[in-house]
Amino acid sequence: MVRRMRVQVLILVGLTLFTVFSLTPIVWALLISIREPIDAFSIPPKILVEPTFRYHVDIWLGRGFLGFFLNSAIIAAGTVLVSVPVGTLAAYALSRIQTRASRSLLMSLLVVRMFPHVLLVIPFFVMARSLEMINTYPAMIAAMVALNQPFTVWLMRSFFLEIPRELDEAAYIDGCNAWQAFWNVILPLARPGMVVTSLFSLLLAYNEFLFALVLTGTDTKTLPVAIAEYGGEDLNYWSLSAAGAIGIMLPILTFMLFFQRHLVRGLTIGAVKG
Amino acid sequence: MAFLELRKVAKRFGSHEVIPPLDLAIEKGEFVVFVGPSGCGKSTLMRLIAGLEPSSDGEIWIDGRDVTDVLPKDRDIAMVFQNYALYPDKSVYDNMAFGLRMRKTPAREVDERVRAAARVLGLDALLERRPAQLSGGQRQRVAVGRAMVREPKIFLFDEPLSNLDAHLRVHMRTELVRLHRQLGATMIYVTHDQVEAMTMGDRIVVLDHGRIRQAGAPLELFRRPANAFVAGFIGSPAMNMLPCVVEQHGTELRSGPVTIPVPPPLRAALKPWSGKAVLFGLRPQFVGLAAAPGSGTLRLTLDAVEHLGTETILIGLHEGRPFQVVVPTMVGISAGSSIFATLDAGRGHVFDAATGDLIAHGSDVDASVPESIAGLGHVS
Amino acid sequence: MASTHRRSRLDRRRSLWPFVVPSALIIISVQIYPLAYALYLSFTDFYLGAASSNFIGLQNYVSLLAQDRVWSALRVTLSLVVVSILIEFVLGLLLALALYKLVRGAKLFSTLMFVPYLITPVVAALFLRWVFASRWGLADALIASMNIFPPDWLGAPSWAFVTLVVADIWQFTPFIMLILFAGLQGINPSLLEAGRIDGASGARLVWHVILPALRPQILFVLAIRLMDAFRTFDSIYVLTGGGPGTATETMTLYTYMLAFKQLEVGRASAMGVLTLLVVTGLILMVISVVYRRDKGAF
Numbered sequence: 001m002v003r004r005m006r007v008q009v010l011i012l013v014g015l016t017l018f019t020v021f022s023l024t025p026i027v028w029a030l031l032i033s034i035r036e037p038i039d040a041f042s043i044p045p046k047i048l049v050e051p052t053f054r055y056h057v058d059i060w061l062g063r064g065f066l067g068f069f070l071n072s073a074i075i076a077a078g079t080v081l082v083s084v085p086v087g088t089l090a091a092y093a094l095s096r097i098q099t100r101a102s103r104s105l106l107m108s109l110l111v112v113r114m115f116p117h118v119l120l121v122i123p124f125f126v127m128a129r130s131l132e133m134i135n136t137y138p139a140m141i142a143a144m145v146a147l148n149q150p151f152t153v154w155l156m157r158s159f160f161l162e163i164p165r166e167l168d169e170a171a172y173i174d175g176c177n178a179w180q181a182f183w184n185v186i187l188p189l190a191r192p193g194m195v196v197t198s199l200f201s202l203l204l205a206y207n208e209f210l211f212a213l214v215l216t217g218t219d220t221k222t223l224p225v226a227i228a229e230y231g232g233e234d235l236n237y238w239s240l241s242a243a244g245a246i247g248i249m250l251p252i253l254t255f256m257l258f259f260q261r262h263l264v265r266g267l268t269i270g271a272v273k274g
Numbered sequence: 275m276a277f278l279e280l281r282k283v284a285k286r287f288g289s290h291e292v293i294p295p296l297d298l299a300i301e302k303g304e305f306v307v308f309v310g311p312s313g314c315g316k317s318t319l320m321r322l323i324a325g326l327e328p329s330s331d332g333e334i335w336i337d338g339r340d341v342t343d344v345l346p347k348d349r350d351i352a353m354v355f356q357n358y359a360l361y362p363d364k365s366v367y368d369n370m371a372f373g374l375r376m377r378k379t380p381a382r383e384v385d386e387r388v389r390a391a392a393r394v395l396g397l398d399a400l401l402e403r404r405p406a407q408l409s410g411g412q413r414q415r416v417a418v419g420r421a422m423v424r425e426p427k428i429f430l431f432d433e434p435l436s437n438l439d440a441h442l443r444v445h446m447r448t449e450l451v452r453l454h455r456q457l458g459a460t461m462i463y464v465t466h467d468q469v470e471a472m473t474m475g476d477r478i479v480v481l482d483h484g485r486i487r488q489a490g491a492p493l494e495l496f497r498r499p500a501n502a503f504v505a506g507f508i509g510s511p512a513m514n515m516l517p518c519v520v521e522q523h524g525t526e527l528r529s530g531p532v533t534i535p536v537p538p539p540l541r542a543a544l545k546p547w548s549g550k551a552v553l554f555g556l557r558p559q560f561v562g563l564a565a566a567p568g569s570g571t572l573r574l575t576l577d578a579v580e581h582l583g584t585e586t587i588l589i590g591l592h593e594g595r596p597f598q599v600v601v602p603t604m605v606g607i608s609a610g611s612s613i614f615a616t617l618d619a620g621r622g623h624v625f626d627a628a629t630g631d632l633i634a635h636g637s638d639v640d641a642s643v644p645e646s647i648a649g650l651g652h653v654s
Numbered sequence: 655m656a657s658t659h660r661r662s663r664l665d666r667r668r669s670l671w672p673f674v675v676p677s678a679l680i681i682i683s684v685q686i687y688p689l690a691y692a693l694y695l696s697f698t699d700f701y702l703g704a705a706s707s708n709f710i711g712l713q714n715y716v717s718l719l720a721q722d723r724v725w726s727a728l729r730v731t732l733s734l735v736v737v738s739i740l741i742e743f744v745l746g747l748l749l750a751l752a753l754y755k756l757v758r759g760a761k762l763f764s765t766l767m768f769v770p771y772l773i774t775p776v777v778a779a780l781f782l783r784w785v786f787a788s789r790w791g792l793a794d795a796l797i798a799s800m801n802i803f804p805p806d807w808l809g810a811p812s813w814a815f816v817t818l819v820v821a822d823i824w825q826f827t828p829f830i831m832l833i834l835f836a837g838l839q840g841i842n843p844s845l846l847e848a849g850r851i852d853g854a855s856g857a858r859l860v861w862h863v864i865l866p867a868l869r870p871q872i873l874f875v876l877a878i879r880l881m882d883a884f885r886t887f888d889s890i891y892v893l894t895g896g897g898p899g900t901a902t903e904t905m906t907l908y909t910y911m912l913a914f915k916q917l918e919v920g921r922a923s924a925m926g927v928l929t930l931l932v933v934t935g936l937i938l939m940v941i942s943v944v945y946r947r948d949k950g951a952f
Contacts, residue, residue: 011752015763018749022767022824025781028792032784082680090677093670105674112685114937116885118909119926122919123688123695146684153677166359169326174420175347175376178669184376188363207774209888214914224776228892242784245777252772260765264836267829328662343663 026249033242055243065226065244072222074137075212076205079144080198087152088194092182094153095160096168106157109150117210120146125214135217143215144205151204152197159193160186196262203255223248275338277302277460278323278428283332285318285484292318293484295332300462300477302337305454307475308464310507315484316464320430323462325349337427347376352421353430357437358413360405360420366392367401370420377424384423391419394456411442418453431463435470447474468508472496480504497639502630505555505623511587511598514561516554517627520547527554527624530593534570537620543634544624551627558587558598560621564614572597572615579609588613696924702917714924723900723908724925728932731904734815735883738822742879745823746830751860753831754838764832771828779892782821783808786893811901814894818902821889826882830875837871838864873943884933905929 034051059065094102124143125134133139163186171181209224216222227248230241256263276299285293293315300306308316321327323334325346333342341349352373360369367388374384392398395415405413414434421429431450435443451474454461465471471478472492479489480503488500492508499505505513518527518534524544527534534554536544544552564571574590574597581603588599590613599615607613620638625631662668696714700707718724749767753760770778785792786807797804805813841864849863865872887906890896896903896911903911909929913922 007755008757011756012759015749015752015756015767018745018827019763019766022770022828024792025778025785025824026769026773029781029784086676086680089673093673097667097670099667109681111937112681114881114933115685115689116906116909116926116929116933118885118887118906118913119692119923119930120685120688122909122913122923122926123691125913126695126700126919127688127691142684145680146688149677149680149685164357164359166355166357167361169324169346170353170355170359170361170420171372172326172346173324173351173353174373174424177345177347178666178673180376182673184372185361203772207776209774209776209891210910224774224888227780228776238784238790241780245780248777249773252774253769256765256768256772260761263768264832267833325664328664345663 029242030246032238033246035239037236037239055239056247059240059244060247068221068223068226071220072206075140075144075222076202078137078141079148079205080201082141083145083148083152083201084194084198087149088156091153091156092160092186095157109153113150121211121214128215134215135220137220140212140215140220143211144208148201148204152201155197155200156193159190163189196259199255199259203252276300277337279335281333283322283334284330285322286330296486298479298486300460302460303458305461305463305474305476307471307478308462308481309466309468309471309478310481312466314481316481317432320432320462320464324351324353324430350427351430352424352426353432354417354421354434356433358417360413360416362405365401366397366403366416369416370423373420373424387423391422395419410438414438414446427460429459429461431461433465450474469510480507498635499623500632502553502555502625509557511558511600513555513557514597518552518554520544520550520552523548532570532572534617534619537637539637540634547633552633553625553627554622555625556617556622558600560618561599562616563601564616567614570617573612574615575612576609579607692923692926695920696927698920700920702919707920714921718921718924718928726900727903727905727908730902731884734818734904735880738819739879739883742823742827742830745827747834749831750834750838753835764835768828768832770825775888776892778825779821779889782824783893786817808894809898811898814898814902818890818893821893826879833871833875834868837868841867880936881933
């Protein structure tokens with residue numbers, strides 16, 4: 001009994017230490033963002049200072065971050081609107097066809113996912129430039145769909161696999177062709193899966209840096225590119241960019257709260273980061 | 275021409291032949307049961323009829339039309355699945371109406387038919403519920419209702435009762451048989467349970483490794499099995515099979531130390547088999563008990579005694595194989611004791627030990643003595 | 655095989671394959687085609703801004719392989735990948751076991767620890783930058799307050815490497831932890847009971863019972879982390895930019911520099927292809943292990 005208590009205490013201490021390690025940089029940035037540079041960097045660090053939100057207001061309203069957010073949102077939404085419906089169709093077929101051909105197709109999707117992005121971004125840039133599509137939404141959306149499609153197919157497929165095939169067959173017997181069975185019977189049941197897949201795809205596009213750095217310009221700049229430019233050495237900008245960074249993080253924390261239940265599945269299939 | 279005809283229908287998965295070419299004819303209004311052990315191809319055969327699986331060879335005809343290459347939706351069949359396959363997001367009403375709506379049936383007619391079926395099945399009060407809010411038995415009924423409203427040419431049932439508990443299963447069995455009588459519809463029913471097959475079917479088709487081993491009325495299969503497989507599969511407890519050698523020009527069967535005299539009517543059939551190995555099959559109901567060993571009695575040491583209330587099953591060993599005897603309820607006999615079993619050889623069957631094919635039936639297999647009483651005279 | 659089947663409208667495959675077409679077209683046009691194009695570019699002297707380009711065969715590859723900078727990038731990449739993943743794996747496993755053993759609160763802890771993994775990578779790198787920045791960073795402030803002279807986290811070659819490893823650990827340990835924790839929860843408790851009855855406990859139980867049971871998850875996280883660590887870009891770009899000098903320049907970063915700073919697109923493509931070859935080699939290794947040990951782990 002005493003031994004068990006001791007083990008629990010030990011575990012608690014260890015987990016707390018790592019949690020502190022995980023959260024400290026975030027809390028530190030939060031502190032920077034709500035304080036004047038003078039207070040933020042006094043040595044030893046001051047903890048209790050009257051917070052100010054003027055940098056938060058300034059970065060979003062005065063420095064155009066609202067516009068960058070809009071760009072990020074348009075690109076992420078465009079990605080989801082193209083990638084998820086198309087991927088859902090393919091995923092349904094690949095969940096129902098189980099032949100050597102479909103298995104090798106799935107495996108090749110996995111291989112495609114492994115390509116180094118830096119190799120892909122070069123031809124994308126060259127092609128977008130010759131098509132005069134640098135600094136446009138479609139170019140960025142196309143790139144995000146490319147990165148996203150294998151993940152979408154795999155994740156949606158895992159949801160379709162949970163829907164018993166007998167439902168398709170019951171629909172066939174009830175008078176459906178393949179499309180009608182999919183549309184009337186299976187798709188409504190896969191709706192939760194589509195929501196989860198969409199949110200993961202949204203996150204992937206929202207977080208993307210390399211492609212955004214290369215393909216976007218003044219009109220289409222996304223949040224990650226903008227904040228990277230604000231990371232500046234100049235101490236006077238720290239509070240401002242910390243405010244921006246914290247703001248960019250907030251939608252993701254919301255996402256986490258909503259999707260805890262599906263997190264593991266999404267990660268096992270997609271390992272979102274890419 | 276029969277209502278449903280399979281002509282040389284075969285099914286292969288890759289190089290694996292699940293169903294070798296097979297012929298079968300089913301008449302309008304029949305209740306036909308496909309029965310066999312798991313993996314015998316009975317479900318595959320049903321899926322071929324439904325069109326859920328393309329056949330590799332042969333033709334399928336329904337009501338005078340070649341439907342071999344017709345999609346399931348255009349075959350005018352309905353199917354009840356083992357797990358019911360109800361649409362989980364649709365209400366009971368919508369589940370039943372779905373097939374009619376897909377066929378563009380006018381809304382009024384849909385409503386009438388759904389409500390009529392619901393009345394017959396006692397689902398009136400449940401029409402707004404979702405499948406998840408129903409009990410197993412209710413789901414079963416909705417699945418049947420979904421098939422009924424369509425008024426299809428053929429009903430297909432794929433082990434529909436196997437997910438129900440024993441009590442409900444017996445109840446639904448009679449209900450389905452009554453429904454068949456009421457609708458007069460053609461029904462095909464797949465099961466692995468020979469009791470279901472015996473109690474429900476007008477005709478039973480016994481399948482093994484994709485082959486039809488015998489097709490016929492339940493009692494015909496019980497009394498005149500065409501081979502050792504059917505003999506062993508139909509009937510409970512299973513038929514005893516004694517490996518024997520035919521001796522004395524077909525007048526005796528020898529099984530280990532025991533010699534069984536062959537009744538005169540059988541001798542002619544066994545004569546050519548003299549010196550060869552055969553299986554002598556005798557149902558446990560046709561084995562009696564004797565007080566002392568006699569000619570042709572088996573001495574059995576009881577391995578187990580199962581008291582079923584109405585009767586008692588004695589399970590002994592003969593030559594290392596189980597040998598069962600059914601006697602009217604009898605207390606005071608227990609495992610470990612020895613008994614002497616007398617064989618009513620006239621009710622036995624002789625099969626080729628190598629192929630399992632029938633050599634001859636006993637002369638008394640059709641005698642209309644209730645089986646449970648048949649052994650009475652021998653009890654000592 | 656197909657010849658034993660006659661063609662039938664009933665064959666479900668025939669009605670379902672068309673569903674795959676849009677996705678296949680997308681993959682071909684935005685994945686396969688660009689890659690083929692990159693491969694083509696790698697055989698040219700394509701220079702951004704030049705009017706035309708010439709086919710020069712393997713020249714890009716030859717001159718790259720002769721560069722010390724390329725070999726140094728390979729060394730940096732491999733050591734970064736190996737060191738980070740090793741530490742992350744051990745830490746992640748310990749954390750997963752701790753969460754598994756914890757009587758209550760596992761959900762809260764795992765959620766909190768998971769935050770760094772989901773944050774936008776650039777933002778995560780900035781957070782760390784504010785920790786490791788010289789003089790005003792949190793790390794320096796804390797160390798200086800103890801009257802120790804702090805190291806130059808981002809400016810000294812070896813410390814820059816350490817900082818990148820810490821950054822990787824900070825972001826990716828949670829991923830390994832969560833997948834292994836999920837795997838642990840999937841282990842049949844009777845398996846652990848049986849192990850305990852057989853007298854195994856503590857480390858022996860972990861080694862002989864838990865790790866073998868976790869094999870699919872372990873191979874999975876290692877495979878994924880290998881692939882992703884190889885193409886890490888965001889955090890290095892933000893934290894060190896490959897510096898000081900080229901001390902922390904990885905293959906990915908050098909490819910980027912070649913293409914978008916030196917505008918040598920042809921040579922950059924060749925560098926990208928080389929990266930792909932190295933990654934493919936590693937992945938094939940992992941896949942062959944995964945498939946030999948556990949068919950269908952993915």
